[in-house]
Amino acid sequence: MPEPIPHAQPAPRGTGDVILRVENVTRIYGAVTALRDVTVEIRRGDIHGLLGENGAGKSTLVGIISGQRSPSSGRIVMDGRELDHVDVRSMEEAGVFLVTQEPMIIDSMTAAENLLLGIWPNRGGFVNWKTLHAQARRMVEGTGIDPMALAGKLDAVTRRKLNILRAMFSGGRVIILDEPTAALTVADRRQLFDFMRRLKAEGVTFIFISHYNDEILEICDAVSVLRDGRLAGGSDDVGSLTSERLTELVLGRGLALFQRERRDHTGVAPAVSLRNVRARDVDIAALDIAPGEVVGFTGLPGAGAKELAKAVFGLNHGSGSLSLGGVAQSLPASPAEAIAAGIAYLSDDRRREGSVGQMSIGANISLSSLGDRSRAGFIDRAAESGVVQHYFKAMGIKAPTPDYAVDTLSGGNQQKVCLGRVLATKPRLLIVDEPTRGIDIGVKQDVLAIIDALSREGVAVIIVSTDTDELVRAVDRVCIFEHGRVRETLFGNEITVERVRATVQA
Known part of the structure; x- marks a missing residue:
């Protein structure tokens, strides 16, 4: 079982140190073109946001980056080297892991057992529980996760953190988070973001998928916006963007947010x-x-x-x-x-x-x-x-x-x-x-x-x-x-x- 993976400190922003490049990628399903000539660069140690309406092509792009789908044309370059074959195994071997919205966790196992799932240390064909627990304790140090807690009893944010750690210690250098804040409270979201910033400081790169402008502006360094299967725009400096500008990129137009005209129902007979x-x-x-x-x-x-x-x-x-x-x-x-x-x-x-x-x-x-x-x-x-x-x-x-x-x-x-x-x-x-x-x-x-x-x-x-x-x-x-x-x-x-x-x- 590997020790916790050492991560290089991220290069200073603006150095052009690109860890992953998706270049001119197109994906065609029969008569439907889901992605057309999309190029996205992910810089090492960044949290890179991915925005777009439902049906804009986000899921297709993530599927290609994670190896679940192959592009109809275009190429994927990791650490400056073009990948000849794209599937889940080759992308994970290259260091790209997808953490889905619903945490892939076995509730009847402990956090430690889930964390090391598939790579439990053994001796003579039997699980070496002492080593497993020691390794798990090192891996969760400072995260607030109890390695001996039953996974089914963990709260939503801890389950997400557990999945991220599992990807990281499986060799993940680029971790894709698919709407990780779904069902989280404001406090949970803040805790998850603090956790992401800590891992980012250790050199982990994230692709962060969200429908919420405020999340992108709060946690991301860079952002790419898809619309109708094409790259609609983005920025290497999220700090230069506003929520209104992000909405314009997502929709191709400005948007007036819905606001109910509140009514006072005091004294009205209840329904x-x-x-x-x-x-x-x-x-x-x-x-x-x-x-x-x-x-x-x-x-x-x-x-x-x-x-x-x-x-x-x-x-x-x-x-x-x-x-x-x-x-x-x-x-x-x-x-x-x-x-x-x-x-x-x-x-x-x-x-x-x-x-x-x-x-x-x-x-x-x-x-x-x-x-x-x-x-x-x-x-x-x-x-x-x-x-x-x-x-x-x-x-x-x-x-x-x-x-x-x-x-x-x-x-x-x-x-x-x-x-x-x-x-x-x-x-x-x-x-x-x-x-x-x-x-x-x-x-x-x-x-x-x-x-x-x-x-x-x-x-x-x-x-x-x-x-x-x-x-x-x-x-x-x-x-x-x-x-x-x-x-x-x-x-x-x-x-x-x-x-x-x-x-x-x-």
């Missing part, structure tokens, strides 16, 4: 009333939501925001009462009961829980409301087609027809399909969990505008989000959770980025 709701990590005595009101739920992980949303939809079983439009009932025992009562829920995991990737757009849109268009076990295809066409157009889904499979769409368009599916149930209460996670800045505005328009029709809305900026621009009221309860509520002008962040972290 939704929760009473004495008890469930895992939930202890709510009373909570009312007015018709047309958009309420933000936020807090640290496990504080109760997400857990209450799931309890209301029958996914986090508990006790208590729910009143919709003045009609009281027990808390739904299942999603089927919730949908029947007029509650819709959009999961924060669109791939695993929000859609069926192999099915068509139309089949996904109609999936949760087929019962409304079925008689004696037979589906009214004409009625189903009408619903599909309505939401296909209303959501602004970018596809030739609703017959295309969902997994052929960009992340933002997949999210629009998921939103269309839940809206097709005609809810009186809509719950959306991290509705804009992992989608580009342009589509985010579309999604927030769709939710806003629905609220104007009288639908009560709950937005569960750790994106403070999103909450500030999209809601009338913010409920900040702690220990399963609403610790503080902010209204109107109290809802600012600074106030929300400070209250969550207090």
